[in-house]
Amino acid sequence: MKTYQEMSKEELQATYAELQKQFEEEKAKGLQLDMSRGKPCSEQLDTVMPMMDVLTSKDLLQSEDGYDCRNYGTLYGIMEARQLIGDMIGAKAEQVIVMGNASLNIMFDTVERSMTQGVCGGIPWARLDRVKFLCPAPGYDRHFKICQYFGIEMITIPMHEDGPDMDLVEKYVSSDPAVKGIWCVPKYSNPQGYTYSDETVRRFANLKPAAGDFRIYWDNAYCIHDLYEDRSDSLLNILTECEKAGNPNLVFEFCSTSKISFAGAGIAAVATSKENLEWIRQGMTIQTIGYDKINQLRHVKYYKNIDGIKEQMKKHAASMRPKFEAVKEVLERELAPLGIGTWTNPNGGYFISFESLPGCAKKIVAKCKEAGVILTDAGATFPYGVDPMDTNIRIAPSYPTAEEMAQATDLFVLCVKLVSVEKLLKKAMAA
């Protein structure tokens, strides 16, 4: 079989006509499928339902140290929840503050606090002429939007299989005092599913920032989100590495149970050094009287300990795996021989990242939408929503069923073919 690049103009024209016909047929089916967001499906949420029964009116609703979880107070969260989350990400309970239901909110508030108050006694970023964040890309669109919202300049850092381009990271961080932060999804990265290598983590821990208030935003959203029982990535502990390197204040680590318990009603946390925690506390004590401790208690009673969480994750993996496999099967079968795209093959997380021929991603996403399949907007995985090569597409297999994913991916590959042929044909006509 010829790749599209090897085809003559006539062959491309014939292929294009055939694909056009197929597309019209598909469009007529009136599909309505959404693979745009990393949203758990109902089946996955169903496996968490017993959590709804662990606290009843017969229970005391007290923390282990006797605190009434129904009342105000306990700003850092109850100790047993801090322990549970700490065990999940490899932090000591004392390093962890458990807050509300969304780690995104904690990240937002951390940037906000830096803007209006300054970091640990530093100048408020709002008073500086320029504040910059490094943004490994493709990355998580909501990270980038926080920067945009606060007027923080974003510098794109290429992502490799072992993490961000560390030569570039080190160069920027050590030379430019306006560089105040970097967004990282270090394990099963969004959208590629890459996990930072030990060397990458160590280089992060040993950064020598020009800015004393530079911080790593370590969004460990997929810390235990393995897809397979026989293979999984492991990530070095950034908190420990930073301590070893004598840089304990360098990192804020964020996580949540949004993709472990309930996406809308989990618990979220930040883990960091004593000094950073104290800075966070100073803001929190003005912002709130405390977060929902009953929900914290509910999580502890249900999971009991880290093994309980791991058991839950096996159920989630069982639900997610067939969807990832369905996508990869179609991509492999339909696209591998044609040379018009590559994709990642992650061991965990929520996404598969697809790379089209240059200049095709936007058109592919638009074509899919035309036939009823919604993908994340092309460009969303880059700062300012602009993918310079227009190649990256994020595929989120979590929400639809495996069959729907196969169906949606069938349409997706058809659109990839169509847009790619169109592009090659234009080139051939121009030649």
Place this chain on the structure above:
Amino acid sequence: MKTYQEMSKEELQATYAELQKQFEEEKAKGLQLDMSRGKPCSEQLDTVMPMMDVLTSKDLLQSEDGYDCRNYGTLYGIMEARQLIGDMIGAKAEQVIVMGNASLNIMFDTVERSMTQGVCGGIPWARLDRVKFLCPAPGYDRHFKICQYFGIEMITIPMHEDGPDMDLVEKYVSSDPAVKGIWCVPKYSNPQGYTYSDETVRRFANLKPAAGDFRIYWDNAYCIHDLYEDRSDSLLNILTECEKAGNPNLVFEFCSTSKISFAGAGIAAVATSKENLEWIRQGMTIQTIGYDKINQLRHVKYYKNIDGIKEQMKKHAASMRPKFEAVKEVLERELAPLGIGTWTNPNGGYFISFESLPGCAKKIVAKCKEAGVILTDAGATFPYGVDPMDTNIRIAPSYPTAEEMAQATDLFVLCVKLVSVEKLLKKAMAA
């Protein structure tokens, strides 16, 4: 019986010696009582426990419009929760956004958004040389701390029984474009328990601000928190009055169920105009993917409607009333004849406000602490923590039992007497 002011130097000296003796005896008892914060007691929280049973693993956890409350999404909160809160404060469901567990957090975020983004297209306050808030005082310390945190200048406005001094409010608001907001607890105000008169509310609704981005922060924390069945205050609806006055964007109204359901695990909301809501949405969509909708559903299933909330509040009133009565009984019996203090007699809310002789509040609070009774810091009810006359003390009867409150108030009046005599004696000696 003579008032202390009528006593001769010798009588004051004898009284002082006697009070000193009593104080030492009381101190020896080693009391440990906290009447510093507006915290519900366990008994009150117990009445809410059936709420823990309304959602189980057998329930669908869907909103009325079929939305899965376990999942991400629905930024404004589920419609039935918006309706419930709307009915509580007299707003249309569409005017309400239900968020997390703390209205303080919503107020903080609203000021923060104004600081970094500007209000509805206005200049971000952080870029202005001066931003000022009017602060009716005595008032709620946490409001004032938000201003202090963001470097907002506070202007004290005297509080009267019918609300803030509106002549002064109108003068500042209409003449100074740096005045961007005012903190109000319009019903059963913190700490005096005053309710704004209809005229006051109308004058608020008809303000003509010099600043287009001036907003009223209407913290309706005690909207249905009546203490007595036979008498209660009523508050005019500020949202409606603002609409009538052609000023729909003038007010943000805040409320929560913290003192209705669980103090640490309730639901909180903001109600305002369409334009203001859209401004809030623009920030929220960056800050979070959505708040805990399961807890919203739990509240709706438990209370069903506004009548359910009213029933709950009767139980709370039954628990609170004897505590308020205990305090007032002791104050009336021990202090009324002596002319060394006045206090409020609210129909609802969480506090009694006490006014000592000038220059005595700090010393009274310190004396109480010395003997084991913790009161809110003197001064806390004023901007910057400074009560210019040093007279105001906030008494929070909600947490201890009625007996403990009687005990604590016994000690309190002893300290009031002691500090007052000391002051009068000094004056007599100097004369």
